[in-house]
Amino acid sequence: MSKRLIIEQIARTKVDGTIEKLEFTDGVNAIVGPQNTGKSTWLRMFDFLMADDGTPMGTFDEGLVEKYNAISSLLRFGSSVVELERRWNGQGTRSQIFLNGDHIRTEDAQTLLLEALDIPVLRYPQGNIYASDRTWPTLGWRSLFRHIYRRQDFWSDLVPRQPESEQHACLLQFLGLAQHLFSPDLSLLTDKKKKLTQLEVRREQFKELLRKLMPEVMDQADADLARDVTPGSIAEASARIGVEIDGLISERAALVKLVREQSQPQASRLDTILVERVAAQDKRDTLRRDLNAVQMRIAELDRYRNGLDREVVRLDRADAAARILENLRVTHCPACDQSVEGRDHHSHSCFLCGQPKERTEANAEAAVRRLKFERDQIAAERTEAGELLIVAEQELRQKCLAINDLEARLNELEQTLRPFQASASAVVPEELALIDQRIGELNARRQTIEAFHSPLEMSERLTDEIAQLQSEIRGLELRVTKNENKIDFDEAGDRLSRGFNTYLDAIRGRDPNTWTATGEVSALISDRRTQLNIGSRPARSKLGGTLTIYFLFAYHYALLTLSRFANCHYPGLTILDFIPDIAEEAALGSRLHLVLSPFVELSHDKEVAPIQVIATSRALPKTPDINYIELTEVWR
Amino acid sequence: MKTLRNLAGRPAAAPLAADDVLEFHAGRMLLLLGVCGGTAGAISGLTKMAKLDFFVRYPEFFSAVASRGKSPRQEEAVEAAMVRHHYGPWDKRYYHLLAYLEARQLITVSLTGGAYRIALTAAGKMAAKQLAGSDAFADLLKHMRQVNDRFGRSTGNQLKTLIYETFGEEVAEQALGTVISGGQR
Numbered sequence: 001m002s003k004r005l006i007i008e009q010i011a012r013t014k015v016d017g018t019i020e021k022l023e024f025t026d027g028v029n030a031i032v033g034p035q036n037t038g039k040s041t042w043l044r045m046f047d048f049l050m051a052d053d054g055t056p057m058g059t060f061d062e063g064l065v066e067k068y069n070a071i072s073s074l075l076r077f078g079s080s081v082v083e084l085e086r087r088w089n090g091q092g093t094r095s096q097i098f099l100n101g102d103h104i105r106t107e108d109a110q111t112l113l114l115e116a117l118d119i120p121v122l123r124y125p126q127g128n129i130y131a132s133d134r135t136w137p138t139l140g141w142r143s144l145f146r147h148i149y150r151r152q153d154f155w156s157d158l159v160p161r162q163p164e165s166e167q168h169a170c171l172l173q174f175l176g177l178a179q180h181l182f183s184p185d186l187s188l189l190t191d192k193k194k195k196l197t198q199l200e201v202r203r204e205q206f207k208e209l210l211r212k213l214m215p216e217v218m219d220q221a222d223a224d225l226a227r228d229v230t231p232g233s234i235a236e237a238s239a240r241i242g243v244e245i246d247g248l249i250s251e252r253a254a255l256v257k258l259v260r261e262q263s264q265p266q267a268s269r270l271d272t273i274l275v276e277r278v279a280a281q282d283k284r285d286t287l288r289r290d291l292n293a294v295q296m297r298i299a300e301l302d303r304y305r306n307g308l309d310r311e312v313v314r315l316d317r318a319d320a321a322a323r324i325l326e327n328l329r330v331t332h333c334p335a336c337d338q339s340v341e342g343r344d345h346h347s348h349s350c351f352l353c354g355q356p357k358e359r360t361e362a363n364a365e366a367a368v369r370r371l372k373f374e375r376d377q378i379a380a381e382r383t384e385a386g387e388l389l390i391v392a393e394q395e396l397r398q399k400c401l402a403i404n405d406l407e408a409r410l411n412e413l414e415q416t417l418r419p420f421q422a423s424a425s426a427v428v429p430e431e432l433a434l435i436d437q438r439i440g441e442l443n444a445r446r447q448t449i450e451a452f453h454s455p456l457e458m459s460e461r462l463t464d465e466i467a468q469l470q471s472e473i474r475g476l477e478l479r480v481t482k483n484e485n486k487i488d489f490d491e492a493g494d495r496l497s498r499g500f501n502t503y504l505d506a507i508r509g510r511d512p513n514t515w516t517a518t519g520e521v522s523a524l525i526s527d528r529r530t531q532l533n534i535g536s537r538p539a540r541s542k543l544g545g546t547l548t549i550y551f552l553f554a555y556h557y558a559l560l561t562l563s564r565f566a567n568c569h570y571p572g573l574t575i576l577d578f579i580p581d582i583a584e585e586a587a588l589g590s591r592l593h594l595v596l597s598p599f600v601e602l603s604h605d606k607e608v609a610p611i612q613v614i615a616t617s618r619a620l621p622k623t624p625d626i627n628y629i630e631l632t633e634v635w636r
Numbered sequence: 637m638k639t640l641r642n643l644a645g646r647p648a649a650a651p652l653a654a655d656d657v658l659e660f661h662a663g664r665m666l667l668l669l670g671v672c673g674g675t676a677g678a679i680s681g682l683t684k685m686a687k688l689d690f691f692v693r694y695p696e697f698f699s700a701v702a703s704r705g706k707s708p709r710q711e712e713a714v715e716a717a718m719v720r721h722h723y724g725p726w727d728k729r730y731y732h733l734l735a736y737l738e739a740r741q742l743i744t745v746s747l748t749g750g751a752y753r754i755a756l757t758a759a760g761k762m763a764a765k766q767l768a769g770s771d772a773f774a775d776l777l778k779h780m781r782q783v784n785d786r787f788g789r790s791t792g793n794q795l796k797t798l799i800y801e802t803f804g805e806e807v808a809e810q811a812l813g814t815v816i817s818g819g820q821r
Binding site for chain 1 (some may be wrong): 643653663664693736739772776
C-alpha cells in the first residue's frame with residue numbers, strides 16, 4: 001500500500017520576513033472566505049511548491065511575486081513529516097526548492113515525492129507501443145498531481161489539457177496496474193522489437209541492393225553467381241577474372257615480341273638520331289643555364305652603375321651643402337648654449353673641446369681636391385662597369401644565337417624521327433590495343449566485385465545481431481506475459497466504478513435533484529485506454545453543466561476510495577478549488593455540504609483513513625466534521 | 637661622419653662616401669625643417685623629425701605608403717640608411733648633426749612640454765633657402781614636399797605606428813640596431 005500524503009501546514013513568507021500560515025487536519029478541510037480573500041491563491045502557491053517546473057513570474061501575477069518570496073509546507077508521508085520550501089528571487093525569474101532546509105533540484109523533487117509515497121517511478125508508452133519511435137516519458141509526480149488538485153477553472157473535464165495516454169497512465173498508476181503493464185521488461189521488449197524490425201528491414205534492403213547491383217558488374221560468365229551473392233561466390237568470380245587477365249597478359253607479350261622483331265632493321269639509324277637528340281637537348285639546357293647567369297650578371301652590373309651615378313648625385317649634394325655651410329663659424333657651445341666667440345682658434349687643439357686636432361690639411365681647397373678625386377674614382381669605376389656590361393651583353397647575344405641554332409637542329413631531328421614513329425605504330429597491331437582495353441576492363445570489374453566484400457560482411461553481422469535479438473525477445477516476452485497475468489483490468493474497473501456510484505448514490509439519496517442521470521457509472525479499463533460510461537453510453541456524451549461537476553466530485557471520491565486497497569497507489573489527498581456557481585448564492589452553503597458529506601463519511605472509514613480533502617468556498621456553514629480555515633482579509 | 641673639410645685628408649685608398657660627410661646630412665636636415673616645419677621652420681619632437689627623415693631617405697617606403705593600393709611599389713635608391721631603434725627608424729648621428737647645426741646658430745633646440753622642438757633660426761632659414769635653390773637638391777626637395785603633403789600634419793607617434801603597421805617585415809620585425817635595407821648603393 002502506498003503511503004498517504006497529508007498536508008499539515010502551508011506557510012508563505014512575505015519579503016519583510018512575516019510568515020502567514022494555514023493549518024490543516026486529517027479529513028475534510030475547508031478554506032472559507034469572501035471573494036478576493038486569496039483562497040485559490042493559497043492553493044495555486046501550494047501547487048507551485050509541488051515541483052512545478054515554471055518560474056514564479058510565469059505562474060503568479062507580479063504583485064504576488066513582489067509581496068512574497070517563499071512558500072513552504074509541512075507534509076506528512078505515513079508517519080514522517082518533512083518541510084518542503086520553495087524560495088524565489090526578487091524578480092521571480094528563478095526559484096529553488098529545499099527539503100528540510102537542504103537544497104534539491106526541481107526535477108529531483110518530483111522523484112523524491114514519488115519515493116516518499118512509495119509510488120513506483122515508471123515510464124509509459126504513448127500511442128502504439130511498437131510503431132511509435134518516441135521514447136517512453138516518465139510518469140512524474142506533476143502528472144499525478146493534476147488528478148489530486150482540481151483548479152477553480154478546471155471543472156469541465158476529468159483532467160483538462162492532459163493527453164489521453166497520460167491520463168490513462170495516471171489512472172493505471174493509481175489502480176496499481178501500471179507497474180505490471182509498463183514494466184521495465186515491456187519497455188525493453190518494445191525497444192528490442194523496434195530494433196529487430198529496423199535490422200530486418202535494413203538487411204532486406206541490403207540484400208536487395210546487392211541483388212540489383214551484382215548483375216551489372218558481373219558479365220555473362222559470372223551471371224550464375226549474381227543470383228547468390230556470398231563471400232564465396234565473390235572470391236570465385238574474382239579468381240575467374242584473374243585467370244582471364246593472366247591469359248591476356250601472355251597473349252600481349254607474344255604480340256609485343258613480334259612487333260620488336262619487325263622493326264629491327266631500322267634500329268641502328270634510329271639509335272643514332274636519338275643519341276644526337278639527347279645530346280642536343282643536354283647542350284640546350286646547359287646554354288639556358290649559362291644565359292640565365294649572364295642575365296643576372298648584367299642586372300647586377302646595371303645596378304652597380306646606377307649606384308655609382310646616384311653616389312655622384314649625393315656627393316654633389318654634400319659639396320653644395322658644404323659650400324653653403326663651411327664658412328659658418330661655431331658661435332655657441334651646443335652643450336651649454338653659451339657663446340664661444342672669444343676663444344683662440346689657432347692652437348693645435350680644438351678651441352671648443354680642447355682635444356688635439358688631426359695633423360692633416362683641413363681647408364676648403366683640400367676638401368675640393370678630395371671630392372674631385374672621389375668623383376674621378378667613381379667615373380673610372382663607371383667606365384669599367386660600362387665596359388663589363390658591353391662584354392656581358394655580347395656574351396648574352398652569343399648564347400641566344402647558340403640556343404636558337406640548337407632549337408633548329410632539334411626541330412630537324414624531330415622531323416627525322418616522325419617516319420620511325422609512324423612505322424612503329426603501323427607494326428603495332430590493333431589486337432594489342434584491344435587486349436590492353438580488355439585487361440583494363442577486367443581489372444576494374446575485379447576491383448568492383450571485391451569491393452562487395454565489406455558490405456557482405458556487414459550483412460553477415462546484421463544476421464548475427466538479428467538472431468541475438470530474437471533470442472533476447474523470446475526471454476522478455478515470457479517475463480512480460482507472466483507480469484501481465486497479474487493484471488486484472490475488470491477488478492480495477494469495478495473498484496473505480498464502485499467509487500463513482502457510491503458517491504453519486506449518496507448525494508442522490510440526500511437530494512434526488514442532484515444526480516439526475518440514469519444508469520450506473522462503469523469504468524472499462526484496458527491496456528490502451530480507460531472508458532467511463534453512464535449506462536451503456538460514454539459519460540462525456542451524457543453530461544452537461546452541473547452534472548459534470550457532480551461527476552467530477554465522484555471521480556475524486558472514487559480515487560480516494562482506492563486508498564483502501566493495498567495494491568493501489570493513490571496518496572489519499574484531494575484538493576478542490578470550488579467553482580462559484582454550483583448553486584444559487586443563498587443555497588450554496590447547503591449544496592456544498594451535500595457534495596462534501598460523502599467525503600466526510602469516507603474520511604471516517606477506518607479502512608480508508610487517513611485521507612485528506614481540502615476545499616475552498618465563499619460560504620460554508622460550520623459543522624463539527626470539517627476543519628474550517630477562515631480568510632477575512634480581502635486581497636489588495 | 638665629419639665635415640668635408642676634416643675629411644679632406646682621408647687616404648685615397650679609403651673611399652669617401654657622401655653618407656660620411658656631415659654637410660650632406662646637415663643640408664638635408666635644414667631643408668627638412670624648412671619644408672616640413674611650416675612657416676616657423678620648426679618640428680616638434682625628435683621622433684617626428686626622424687620619421688619624416690625616414691620617408692625622405694627611403695623614397696621606396698614613402699611610395700609604398702603614399703600609393704597604397706593605387707600603384708605598384710617602385711624601386712628607388714636609399715638616400716642614407718637608418719637603423720631599427722626603440723621607436724622605429726633612427727640614426728644615432730642625429731645628436732652630432734643637431735649639435736653641429738646648433739653650434740652654428742642654424743637651429744635652436746628647446747624642450748617644450750616634454751618634447752624637443754627643433755627650429756630654424758634666421759640664419760638657418762637663409763641657409764635652407766640657399767640649399768633649395770641648388771640644382772643638387774632639386775630632386776630631394778621635390779620628394780620632401782611630397783612627404784610634407786602626406787605626413788606634415790601627423791604626430792611622431794602616428795608616424796611610428798604607421799611605419800610599424802606597414803613595414804612589419806622590413807622594420808618592426810628587425811632586431812634593434814639592424815640597418816634598414818631598402819635599395820642599393
